[in-house]
Amino acid sequence: MLVALVGIGKIALDQHVPAIAGSPDWELAATVSRHGSVEGVEAWDDFTAMLEARPDIRVVSLCLPPVPRFAYAAEAIRAGRHVMLEKPPGATLSECHALQDMAREMRVSLFATWHSREADKVDAARGWLSDKTLRRLTVTWKEDVRRWHPGQAWIWEPGGLGVFDPGINALSIVTKILPKPIHLSGAVLKFPENRQTPIAADLAFAHPDGAEVTADFDWRQEGDQIWTIEAETEAGTLVLSDGGARMTVDGAEAGTEEDAPLSGEYPRLYAAMARLVRDGASDVDLAPMRHVADAFTLGRREIVAPFEE
Structure with missing residues (x-):
């Protein structure tokens, strides 16, 4: 499956990129970032333009800080893309519930990841x-x-x-x-x-x-x-x-x-995301965020x- 990685900072480069590269399920097809990129991968600085130009990319993984993440996730879901959220899944619980409702309406998978659970x-x-x-x-x-x-x-x-x-x-x-x-x-x-x-x-x-x-x-x-x-x-x-x-x-x-x-927290997360997409399911456990x-x-x-x- 093709995936776009949004927000190319430390966590993306240290964890997400190697996990995707080592996975039989995924191919990193595009990145979206104002400052970062991945060598050999198509790079964008406009998320909307990427979604419009690459309808073949059905999955978006968001590595942005919590506050701007909701707008990107909502846009991706409305465009019919499956979305993977770095932890915490949002800036507020209300945002996360809204994304759940959107994903359910659009019949796409939404995954609120908790990498430490995969230790x-x-x-x-x-x-x-x-x-x-x-x-x-x-x-x-x-x-x-x-x-x-x-x-x-x-x-x-x-x-x-x-x-x-x-x-x-x-x-x-x-x-x-x-x-x-x-x-x-x-x-x-x-x-x-x-x-x-x-x-x-x-x-x-x-x-x-x-x-x-x-x-x-x-x-x-x-x-x-x-x-x-x-x-x-x-x-x-x-x-x-x-x-x-x-x-x-x-x-x-x-x-x-x-x-x-399966070795590594992030490889396990991406394997789980692949299963969710194949099964047409979502996993949005907000218990840690409620605390x-x-x-x-x-x-x-x-x-x-x-x-x-």
């Missing part, structure tokens, strides 16, 4: 937890924003999510591996005095069985980066580390290579030291 041991963790009684779950997601988002000013503007840009990856894993749904019960959001989005957040959740569920997100981490989810149950303690790439149970390595027959929206609604705001690049 190697996430499915194994979900299977292990499926019949366990949860007592406590702790998420620790701490990284250095200067290392991972250099010069990306949009993340500090309204709609950019701030620390929830990586934090939503953790929430996407949590909402996949827990057998019972949780909801936010409290939050503290820490805003640099010179920025519009938070640099850190402490979250607490209500669990239907009373388990203690918390998350600690921080973009000020120096040294080792921490992406860990620890789940204590009556049958032992499971730890997902390295963003879901490693899994231990009571300190012993768990999960097998057979848990992840973020609830945090902004319920969270207590604290002002912290200014952030400078």
